[in-house]
Amino acid sequence: PVDARLAGKHVLVTAGPTHEPIDPVRYIANRSSGKQGFAIAGALAALGARVTLVAGPVALPTPSGVTRIDVETAREMAAAVDAALPADAAVMVAAVADWHVEAAAQKLKKGDAAPLLHLSQNPDILAGVAQGARRPQLVVGFAAETERVIEHAVAKRARKNADWIVANDVSGDVMGGEANAVHLVSAAGVESWERASKADVARRLAKRIADAL
Ligand code: C5P
Numbered sequence: 623p624v625d626a627r628l629a630g631k632h633v634l635v636t637a638g639p640t641h642e643p644i645d646p647v648r649y650i651a652n653r654s655s656g657k658q659g660f661a662i663a664g665a666l667a668a669l670g671a672r673v674t675l676v677a678g679p680v681a682l683p684t685p686s687g688v689t690r691i692d693v694e695t696a697r698e699m700a701a702a703v704d705a706a707l708p709a710d711a712a713v714m715v716a717a718v719a720d721w722h723v724e725a726a727a728q729k730l731k732k733g734d735a736a737p738l739l740h741l742s743q744n745p746d747i748l749a750g751v752a753q754g755a756r757r758p759q760l761v762v763g764f765a766a767e768t769e770r771v772i773e774h775a776v777a778k779r780a781r782k783n784a785d786w787i788v789a790n791d792v793s794g795d796v797m798g799g800e801a802n803a804v805h806l807v808s809a810a811g812v813e814s815w816e817r818a819s820k821a822d823v824a825r826r827l828a829k830r831i832a833d834a835l
Contacts, residue, residue, distance in 0.1 A: 628832050634751075635663040636659065637658070639652050639654040640717075641719070644725060645727075645729050645730045656680030658715055658802060659675070662715060665821075666828045667686065667688045669829070673685075676693060676699055676706065678717075696745060697745065703747055711758050711759060711831055711834075722742055723742070748784060761783070763782055763784040767790070774789070775805065785808060800820060
């Protein structure tokens with residue numbers, strides 16, 4: 623059922639990894655199936671929001687009612703996010719690669735010496751949106767952590783100027799799996815949600831976004 627509070631609201635979602643090419647056949651990336659971000663985009667659209675999903679390279683169908691923009695690199699994702707603003711809310715679920723390399727035009731050959739990769743910083747898309755002039759009313763970031771999950775999420779929320787950080791403990795089998803155990807970190811404190819399917823986490827978060835807008 624549609625939620626009247628989301629009628630006419632534009633929500634921007636990023637999902638998936640980014641791939642940073644080394645040469646035409648190789649890349650560096652973070653692990654990400656895109657499942658949680660796609661589920662959130664789908665849940666928001668099901669509640670009646672207008673959803674723009676900026677997706678890195680993933681093998682997932684576009685959720686019903688969602689406008690999808692496919693990108694490969696972090697720099698492309700940043701440009702697509704910028705082009706999709708303004709939005710009432712932004713939910714940045716993508717596992718953006720932190721660095722890129724100057725990609726070689728031709729496939730690198732396996733010689734005697736392994737190539738050295740020179741890594742350059744990628745833009746922080748979440749921080750850019752949350753600190754930008756066209757900041758959405760609600761900015762939600764994600765934090766995948768393997769230790770001291772809540773402590774890191776609280777610090778991340780402040781550092782990135784996000785309203786909420788959804789923190790998940792990825793030390794177990796969350797990666798690529800169907801379930802997720804998350805903590806919602808906001809100005810009000812920390813709420814720990816019971817382990818649930820990614821679809822249920824998405825529906826619960828979509829309702830909370832409706833509450834906040
Ligand atoms: O800094 P870290 O990668 O741990 O923060 C995770 C959060 O920041 C996620 O919401 C992710 O989508 C976002 N992020 C981003 N651009 C980056 C790095 C992270 O939007 N370059």
